[in-house]
Amino acid sequence: MTNTPTAQLSSAGVSIWLDDLSRTRLTTGSLAKLIEEKNVVGVTTNPSIFEAAITKSDAYKTELAHFAAQGIRSEEAVFEITTADVADGCDVFASVAESTHGVDGRVSIEVDPRKAWDTEGTIAEAKRLYSKVNKKNVYIKIPATVEGLEAITATLAEGISVNVTLIFSLDRYRAVVNAFLSGLEKAKANGHDLADIHSVASFFVSRVDTEIDKRLDALGTEQAKSLKGKAGLANARLAYQIFQEAFSSERWELLADAGALPQRPLWASTGVKDPAYPDTLYVTGLVAKNVVNTMPEKTLDATFDHGVVTGDTITTSYAQSNDLLNELESLGISYNDVVTLLETEGLNKFVASWKELLNHVQDALDEAAREV
Template sequence: MTEQTPTAQLSAAGVSIWLDDLSRERLSSGSLQKLIEEKNVVGVTTNPSIFQAAISQGESYAAQVSELAEQGNDAEAAVFAITTRDVADACDLFAPVAQASQGVDGRVSIEVDPRKAWDTQGTIAEAQRLHAAVAKSNVHIKIPATQEGLEAITETLAAGISVNVTLIFSLERYRAVINAFLLGIEKAKENGHDLSQIHSVASFFVSRVDTEIDKRLTALGSEEALALKGKAGVANARLAYQIYQEQFSSERWNLLASAGALPQRPLWASTGVKDPAYPDTLYVTELVAPNVVNTMPEKTLDATFDHAAVSGDTVTAHYEEANAVLNALEGLGVHYNDVVAQLEKEGLDKFVTSWNELLADVQQALDNAKKDA
């Protein structure tokens, strides 16, 4: 492995590298194609914050905005048209990767309107609408792992639509997500869908766990507390992988696998390091395991390509150590359930804020286009 680039080594170790970013400029400039060719990128994830940044900062949307304004579209319709076009174009770019991997990679994710995260039926309808609008076999529809989102995940999969489950922070919720996935695949089988064409990932967030827990450990200030800083995010993710191994070797799963179903892969999200005191590839090199996805912001991807030390599986031998970290935190009064509940709420609030900012930015652009017409 030493002669390969670190990103090639990661790929060889079973980690699919997806870029956590998308913009029309990335597509038109060829920069995304270059990442596929040079840095082993085999997929893309998006979220409301990514689109808000892309559209507010990019000039490449002006022509479509003018056209949408002329047609009398409001901001909601315009955002839908703009984002689904970017995702469809990215799906086309990744089509050769999808074909080469039989659809496992080459995936592009687009998220349902985050304001519907607590609305099961609204999420189901939005997922179907997005899937129909993008109209590409390698699209993933992102659904937040709220309590209300679990049924939406099941019903979307049951309709034969591939799903990226996002904003998972807790091990308990991850178990519920896997159950929702299994129910969905069981229903898809009953509905006569080709199970080998339904793909799913479960996006388990990493760095945000450390950000919140480190804050609480710093406030405690004891030597024991400070020694645990920077350990919770990786420990939590490693224990998620243990759950993945257990659930996808069960009799229930084996029955589905024999009918052609593919496992829902764990995806490490929020892998950009927030604390400069930590290695900038921490959430890459410490979470190497077979059959996972690591979706990276470009800064993390560049750091990984440049200097990550990839040494094979860094997850499965560390379950006991990971449990010890979470037990020690609980013993110090840093309560896991409080932390993960807070992180889910903050994550959804952030996406809703970004979505509202996106709508406001697009409305302003539509208004300006009408004035200039």
């Protein structure tokens, strides 16, 4: 499959990951098929994905009945189920991880989102997840809250690979890169082999357009309408500029000389929310070397079917992207207000999904216990 759009995307330097995981994907072989046919080389998960996987499938019924018989409650049941699925996913990608020396072939699992504002709690949860999954190609996802930055550094310092998630702002991304570099510096001091520590920084894309487009619609002017659907790409492209600058610095070179690999930008939330936009907008518009694009299956299928890959669509657009964000500010659309709101909404959504999952699993456990 060398001439497909997904193959072309891979050749251009973009690692394609699937933003989904379920027991059904694992047992039917559909995940392995995506590796073979559509160039998928990794998987990301989040609380919403697990909530959908467990609540909409009977694949976990036998396991839940077993937990009920043991008197296990929902939090521990969810921990056991999700870590088992992620460990099995890691096995599916083991050969990819080996062939890429750990750069790809990764499966991510997120810390309990309720701990996003708890530094020490996040560190403890990251270690617990890493120990339970017990696979070298697992990524522990940590939200890029202010409290999460220190947890990111501490987790990396333990030699644990980290997927930093829910990044919306350029300033926060700079802080994430600093947390990564600090983590590697501490890991080196702790005697860890830096070549074994990997990281991605998940920069969210489509949600930026969703919020800014809403504000542009409220303005209603022709100028405002002309800017719709452009902020998400501009924001991500400027993040890549930061990536290039940070990983050509003297500070980075010292770590690279010790075997470290850069923290790649990962484009998240790449499914198009507005049907008026091309369904591959956040894929073909964000092509450059050393990036990851994690896609919902609908976006992956669209890219495979009719994505047009024209090479680098990022590095020649920095000035234009910066001008666009400045123009939005001139219209009274506050960048800082937007990204702060999006972080809060994103975290609240994950917390809500996690609580729904726990409640659903507890109901299933109670029902199973009554049937015994």
